[in-house]
Amino acid sequence: MIQIEAESLSKLAAKALEECKKGVVHNLVLSGDFSYNESESHFVMTYDGVASKWQDHRKPNELLINHGQYIHRHGDGLAFLVRELKKKKDSNRACISLIDMEDIINSHDDPIPSFMILQFGFAGEESKTLLTTAYFRALEVTCFLPINLAEISQVIRNLKIHFPEIERFRLVLHAFRAYAKQNFHCLRKASIDSAEPTMIAYAVSKKNLAQLKEWLDSKITIEESIICTDGLHHLRQAIDMQKTDYTQEILTHLDKVLNDMQRLRLTRQSTSHSKAIEELETNIKKELLRVKELLI
């Protein structure tokens, strides 16, 4: 177990990253006692727009899942928090539980939130200090932790509207397994995977190389924890239909990529962190770069 304390949320995130760069951390505990203003810091507001997408009642198309869809599926989760804390300041039930056993049992390797519980309470009779505790089954600290901290800050700001006496918040964040992936996709779909198949076919037929390269970049520049091959399948199909305009080599490399992605998906079913995964990920990126180079 590693415990980290800091005087600001940004320092908490930076220290967590420093620790996770050395390797996976089991039971990472981040904590701090902050003034309310920290929930509106420049660091937090940098991620506020992205956090809003994660907290939205409806999942935005660009995300594979979002937290709002889980928080609000049985009614407005945030409204419940306010009601519960208004009714009973020392309630032990002022919490948001994002997933239940059914979600986990039936999830296989499909994406489900890693952010599992967010609980609030007040220290003593007065509502000046908001106790804030979060539990994550897994936590990527480079890209996702700043978003998660901004999400938590959004909920705190929401509670402040109903409890204007809040002056401070005391955060404890517990992650069962914390790790750092420099270009983690944060469950955001690569743009090629959210593109309509007809748009991919159109770009291929028009030889819109800039667009095709941008789509390939959307797979090359990020590290995905959920394997999605939709866009690359559509791209392969479309190029196959326009064989005269493209070199056959592109199809060979795309086949290798799709094959490796299938192997990666199977490997991921038995382990989340291994050398084999790293090697497959590197090969996939190398092959995609080659495809990009061949688009001339």
Add this chain to the structure above:
Amino acid sequence: MWILQISDLHIDNFAQGDINPDEIRKLACAEACNIVPNTEPLALVFCGDAIYKGHSQNYPSVQLFLQNMIGAFSKKVELCLCPGNHDICSDESCHFEGFNRLAWNLIQDEECLFAFDKTVVTRTILDADFVLVNSAYHRDYTYGQVNINHLEYSLDMSKSPTKIIVVHHGLIPIDPSDKSTIANACDVLMLAVSHNVTAILQGHCHKQVLINVGKNLCSLVGVGSFLFPPGHNLNNQFNLVRFDNNKIAEAFGLRFIADLWKSGRSKGFEIKKMDII
């Protein structure tokens, strides 16, 4: 201390010219490694326009590009970033969130994040204060402007004898057709001179320049685009500047010469010592 000054990446997927951006990066880093002694500290200073026309989906590519650039050196390379007019994105508020996320992912220092009420930030590297100025904070891409109050405060707060301002837009008009020079450049220069600023590093104009101004000879150092679109091989350049004793000791401009490189008559970048005007 050495500074590798780059600007105007404009990362996007334009049709490529004779060479791709990764190749340019590798050639540039190899050249910089040859020139900068391994024992000397090095800072990579980026003067804005990471992406093109606010296409924020390309920030991950910029991140990877800069990570690879830093990773090419066998020593720790510090990084300074300021945004440019092309970094104004429509899918953000007035606080440059897209650029800030890039800065956070690369530096992890809240002090280096820009906001509408924080348009100038200071990053201290060794004994030098890099005063990073967002000259696009007003979100009008047609011209540059500096929040003078913010700049003055940052310069007042700086205790280092070596103060280096990093800004995107140019301070002196260079091209008669270009009206985008910093609108209040005179105020910026007066502050720089009165605070004994060592150098002002700028981008935007896609032009190499080195001019000394003021009684203490504050050096204005401009650099052309590192990856100018659409070809990626048009006038690609970067500067290497060595600072010593709060002054520029020497400065080199490096330019990629595509035809010589293609025919094997050049290693890629041609080096020229910059003359101080």
